[in-house]
Amino acid sequence: MAPPARSLSSAPVLVAKDVTRIYRTGSVEVQALRGVSVELHEGEMVVLLGASGSGKSTLLNILGALDRPSSGTVQFREHDLTHASERALTQFRREHVGFVFQFYNLMPALTARENVALVTEISRAPMRPEEALERVGLGHRLDHFPAELSGGEQQRVAIARAIAKRPELLLCDEPTGALDSTTGVQVLEALHQVNRELGTATAIITHNVGIRRIADRVIHISDGLVAREEVNEAPILPAEVTW
Amino acid sequence: MVSVLDRKLIRDLRRLWAQVLAIAAVLACGVMVLVLGEGLQSSLAQSRDTYYERQRFADVFATLTRAPRTLLPELAEIEGVASLTARVEAAALIGLPEMDEPVSARVLSLPASGEPALNLPLLVTGRLPSALHPDEVALYAPFAEAHELMPGAQIEAVIRGTRRSLLVTGHVLSPEFVYTIGPGQMMPDDRRYGVIWMGEEALAGAADMQGAFNALMVGLTRGANAQAVIDALDDRLARFGGAGAHDRDGQISHAFLASEIDQLGTMALVLPPIFLAVSAFLVNMVLSRLIALERQQIGLLKAVGYTTAAITAHYLKLSLGIGLIGTLIGWGAGARLSLGMTRMYAEFFRLPVLIYNPSSWPFALSAALAALTVLAGAWRAVGASVRLSPAIAMLPPAPPSFRRGLVDGLGTALRLRQTTMMILRGITRWPGRAAITLFGVSASVSVLIASFFLSDAMALMTDEVFYQANRQNVTLTLSQAQTDRALLDAVHLPGVLVAEGSFSLPVRLVVGPREELTSITAFSEGATLSRLIDDEGRAVALPDAGLVLPEGLADKLGLRTGDRLRVEALAPPRETWELPLAATIRQTIGQEAYMARPALFALMRQVPQVNRIDLLVDAPALPALYAEAKRRPEIAGLTAWDAVREQFEATIGENVLISVIVYTTLGVLITVGVVYNAARIRLSERAHELASLRVLGFHRSEVGMVLIGETAALTLAAIPLGWIAGYGFAALMTQAFTTDLVALPLVIERATYATASLIALAAALVSTLAVRRRLDRIDIVQALKARD
Incomplete structure (x- = not known):
């Protein structure tokens, strides 16, 4: 049974308009984004699809306030992120955004539970670390260090860490990029479940075409521009994805 | 043609300049102290020996009440006696218009020829007194300079109760008075104590010693048994009131100079090992990290055919590069300082001869020690990684594995934050590195305590000598023993x-x-x-x-x-x-x-x-008392205790200040070297983790704490260890500095512990903040992309 598609008419959480990003290294100038406009809505799951070098990671970094646009605006609800201070951006990430990266970025010195607690300690009204880990199916591996977990398990710890603060925005950069397909599906299921149960606006970056079918909406990025957008009327469950 | 690997080596040294310099500075301290201590010691000893030889400084000294000069041929017969000089000595009080209190002096006779066989005075300016003019005298140069008594000046002196007006003909120095302390004085004071050379006939007349002598100097033949000569002299002089002959060790000026030179040797021996050990650890720490970072490059080098030996040699050369920089800095600083300080000492002791001829062995030895130090530090770091097979080396290293242990119980029990847990696990995961920081910071605290405690010891000595043991403000030395009636007379002196x-x-x-x-x-x-x-x-x-x-x-x-x-x-x-x-x-x-x-x-x-x-x-009556004392023939000397104390405090204060500056610099350098390097390595290893924390919404200050926390925890833990080591170090110093004349007390005030700790803390804080600035500059996005 396919889950019901989310309505696009719900309020936009994040709005990016005409965003460009130019990197300068020495005399070389690289235009990673050439004027991208996207919106993320409450409760929807969006897949940003593109080949490597298309600019999708740059876009995600700007949406997550890890980087600033060279021009254009980014707005989170009523807050303008484009001109916010360094401190305000940090606060924005702390309170509203969860990140999941290709290489997990866990603290090797902390156990699974502690990696999640790292975030819950500095959040308002987070869920308990144990609860977050149970949601991703790791209730039985609470006290393991990253080095004692498989890649898929580590990525699920990263997801638990990202969602424990009950963020409004979950940004995932190639979350299955370093995993085999079976483990990858488990990770996607965890993301899907969080999206459906918590209503978190979720954006997944991938170059894996198969994954686009679980999204409510797919944004194709190519050469620093939004090539096209498609609304998926009947998203499938992650278990049905193959690659 | 420079090989490609050597070019990499030079670029590595340039790229790591801050860390290389921090290690080289610590190493340079060890090299410098060795070169400086030895150079100073040998230069001073050579200058002294040459001075002694030129002025024919005697080997054995005796004082007696009075013996006829006819005894001299018999004394010259004693086996081992090469030459001897007999003279008349007398105490005198000198009245100088600008001084309230009478100035004590020792008057020595000069033979009519003006050239005694031994202890030849060295004329600095003017001429020696003429035998034809009984009122002519030469003055000890520093005393004459302190009172601006140029040749031609007149002074009033009371010798054996007789007032005489004397004409100054010249200024002289003497090997007997390199370090000149008057009776009742603690420190040389050229304003209050002088030496006067006077024609023999004139002095003998004034002191009632015609045809007689009361002081004897003996030069020994090569290989003579000094003790046998001393015993023979004691035997023959006993009936003339001999007060016991002694060798140079019992001569106060020589004893002071010798102990000063010995202390320099001790410094050259005690300090360098500390600095060398710290630098070996630092080289190990930095090179281990560098090799970990270059693991894949090492794999590549091996894959294209470089041998393990060639790669090992490359990294050892890198460490030798650090050693070379440290050695050159240490040599330069050591040579420069030892020349400067030799001049300073020579001036202080008024050595007219300055031989700066440092031997080459301290340079060679310090270079060899520095090389050994860095190689020892590098050896373990190079070992394992370089031997990996190329295929494995080219893979990224396995992530560091952590295990549950003591820290976990602590974390749960104390409900510690996760960032605190990261700090604690960082310490327990790399105990070796933590131990280096502990060792370095505690060494630095101990060096600081060992130097600052000198002030405490001096304060105790000042209190003991001037406020507890001697509560009088004036002491009179009588020319002859008297019955207790003298006390009744003294009570009637002014005030x-x-x-x-x-x-x-x-x-x-x-x-x-x-x-x-x-x-x-x-x-x-x-x-x-x-x-x-x-x-x-x-x-x-x-x-x-x-x-x-x-x-x-x-x-x-x-x-x-x-x-x-x-x-x-x-x-x-x-x-x-x-x-x-x-x-x-x-x-x-x-x-x-x-x-x-x-x-x-x-x-x-x-x-x-x-x-x-x-x-x-009564203090206001002191000038009147001094004036009266100058008129009393029975008073041979007067000690004004306030003046003695002021001179003592001024001299000690200056010496302590110099040593505090030197040791503080050394102590701070150790802390900076250790903490800066440890923090740089931690930053390099953890850049990824710290950037992740920023992504998760931690503020810069919070992430900075994770970096600083470890240093702070280790520095705080090192301080009590430094206290213990500092106490031991101070105990060693009291032994090294204790001479026949001064026993340095082992007292360390709480303020000293506190000051040393605060300086080490401040040095650690500044070093970590310097690294934290780099943390602030890290680009989050770049740091997340770059995997080690």
Whole structure:
């Protein structure tokens, strides 16, 4: 049974308009984004699809306030992120955004539970670390260090860490990029479940075409521009994805 | 043609310049101290020896009451005597218009020829006094300069109760007076003590010593047995009031200079190992990290055919590069400082000869030690990684594995934050590195304590000598012993509130084969001005019978309380007594024996006498007292204690300040070297983790704490260790600095511990903040992309 598609008419959480990003290294100038406009809505799951070098990671970094646009605006609800201070951006990430990266970025010195607690300690009204880990199916591996977990398990710890603060925005950069397909599906299921149960606006970056079918909406990025957008009327469950 | 690997080496050194410099600076300290200490020691010793040789400094010295010059041929016959000079010596008081208090001086006779066989005075300006003009004198140059008494000036002197007007003809220096301390003084004071050279006939006339002498200097033949000559002299001079002959070790100027030179040698021996050990650890730490970062490059080099030996050699060369930089800095600083400080010392001691001829071995030795140090540090770091097979080396290293342990229980029990857990696990995961930081910071704290404690020791000495043991403000030395009637006369001097007498008798203390020349000071019953003080600062009453000795002297003689010793009086009645050691006292300055006056005079079978009078004087009346003292022939010397204290504090203060500056610099360099490197490595290893924290919404200050926390925790833990090490180090220093004249007390005030700790903390904080600035510059996005 396919889950019901989310309505696009719900309020936009994040709005990016005409965003460009130019990197300068020495005399070389690289235009990673050439004027991208996207919106993320409450409760929807969006897949940003593109080949490597298309600019999708740059876009995600700007949406997550890890980087600033060279021009254009980014707005989170009523807050303008484009001109916010360094401190305000940090606060924005702390309170509203969860990140999941290709290489997990866990603290090797902390156990699974502690990696999640790292975030819950500095959040308002987070869920308990144990609860977050149970949601991703790791209730039985609470006290393991990253080095004692498989890649898929580590990525699920990263997801638990990202969602424990009950963020409004979950940004995932190639979350299955370093995993085999079976483990990858488990990770996607965890993301899907969080999206459906918590209503978190979720954006997944991938170059894996198969994954686009679980999204409510797919944004194709190519050469620093939004090539096209498609609304998926009947998203499938992650278990049905193959690659 | 420079090989590609060597080019990489030079670029690595340039890229890592801050860390390389931090290690090289620590290493340079070790090299510098070795070069400086040895250079200074050998230059001073050579300058002194040349000076001694040119001015024919005597080997054996004797003073006596009076012997006829006809005795000299007999003395010259003693086996081992190469040459001898007899002279007349007398104490004098000099009145100088600009000084309230009378100035003490020692007058020495010069033969008519002007050239004694031994202890030749060195003319600095003017000419020596002429035998034809009995009122002509030459002055000890620093004394003349202190009072601007140029040739042609007139001075008034009282010699043996006779006032004389004297004409200054010249300024001289002498090997006997490199370090010039007057009777009753603690430190050289050229304003209050002088030496005067006068024609023999004139002085003999003034001192009633015609055809006689009361001081003898002996030059020994090569290979002569000094002790045999001393014994023979004592034997022959006994009936002329010989006060015991002694070699150069008993000559106060030589003894001071020798102990000063010895201390420089001790510095060159004690300090370098600390710096070398710290630098070895630092090289190990930095190179381990560099090799970890270059693991894949090493794999690549091996894959294209470089041998393990070639790659090992590359990294060892890198460490030698650091060693070379440190050695060059150390050599430069050491050579420059040792020349400068040799000049400074030579000026202080008025050595007219300055031979700066540092031997090459300290340079060679320090370079070899520096090379060994860095190689030892590098060896372990290079070992394992370089031997990996190329395929494995090219893979990224496995993530560091952590295990549950003590820290976990602690974390749960104390409900620690996760960032704190990261700090704690970082420490326990790399215990070796934590140990280096602990070792370095505690070494630095201990060096600081060992230098600052000198002020505490000096404060204690000042308090003991000037406020506890000597509460008089004036001490009069009498030209001859008198009965206690002299005390009644003294009470009637201007402004005198209390007058107390004591008697000083030169003695030789003998225990088996050991013997010491000293004097017994016998205090009046119930003396309140000059007192003996025990360890707790309480006044000690002299026992009714037996001797009291300072601990240092008792140790030297191997005596314990209750033991008996032989005491030979070297002045009338010239008897030998067997006395018990009744008690020992802790005394920082001076090595005299003490006895109750009634007990001493009972032994001497005489009516009690005094030859020294301590006075408590109403301060406003001091000028009147001084004026009166200059008119009294029975007063041979006067000690103004306030002036002695001021001179003591000024001299000590200057010396302590120099040593505090030097040691603080050294201590701070160790902390900076260790902490900066450790923090840089931590930053490099954790850049990824720290950037992740920023992504998760941690503020810069919070992420900074994770970086600083480890340093802070280790620095705080190192401080108490540094206290313990510092105490031990200070104990070593008291031994090194203790001479026959000064026993440095081991006292360390709380403020000293606190100051040393604060300096180390501040140095650690500044070093970490320098690294934190780099953290602030890290680009989050780039750091997340770059995987080690």
